[in-house]
Amino acid sequence: MLTRARYLEAMGIDVWRRRAAVPEHQTAAPTADGNAVPAVAGMIWEELQRSVAACTRCELHRGRTQTVFGVGDAHAEWLIIGEAPGAEEDRQGEPFVGRAGQLLTAMLFAVGLKREQVFIANILKCRPPNNRDPQPEEINCCAPFLERQIALVAPRIILAVGRIAGQNLLKTSTSIGKLRGQAFAYGERRIPLVVTYHPAYLLRSPREKRKVWQDLLFAKRLYRESMREVPA
């Protein structure tokens, strides 16, 4: 098994520099086929899984190999939310696989989290063609599934990875650069939410990894604070 230091190295973080102060800076429409949509709000986990797997609410169902519901601990304290399945996720039925997934795993491990300890989901459960950005109508169709996942997982903290996840969870058009470094509160339960860059972006812009490290430390601090506020 790789050590924590190895994961940090994989992220491009110079482990020895952590002696220096690292700033811990700073939240029923019809289907595409015209069929009736089952109510999602009251579903239990297994019903939700079945409903997603059979979903034809938007046109994306036509091009998918399979839906990508999410993976991990259904009662996790950390909920990681990305954008949408890519080609490999569509093939494997699991979010964040491939190089970006490995980097996400490394990012999580660097703050003491194993992948199986968190729950990882996406804004969309089906792959957009050619990996294009999700369309607003697709996001609207799929939103009840994610909202129900959030309600059932009931995490102590949400980490939104990437612009699409951050903007849609927070219902804002603010740039990801401005969303980073802030503590948001999601929903009625006011779950702490932190926005950071998507690992696929980090693969293209490795110099931004240090910012993600800062975001992760910030999220961990908020998580610890939430533990103090609500004793387990």
Ligand code: SF4
């Ligand atoms: S993206 Fe979501 S709403 Fe659209 S078909 Fe897939 S599961 Fe249904």
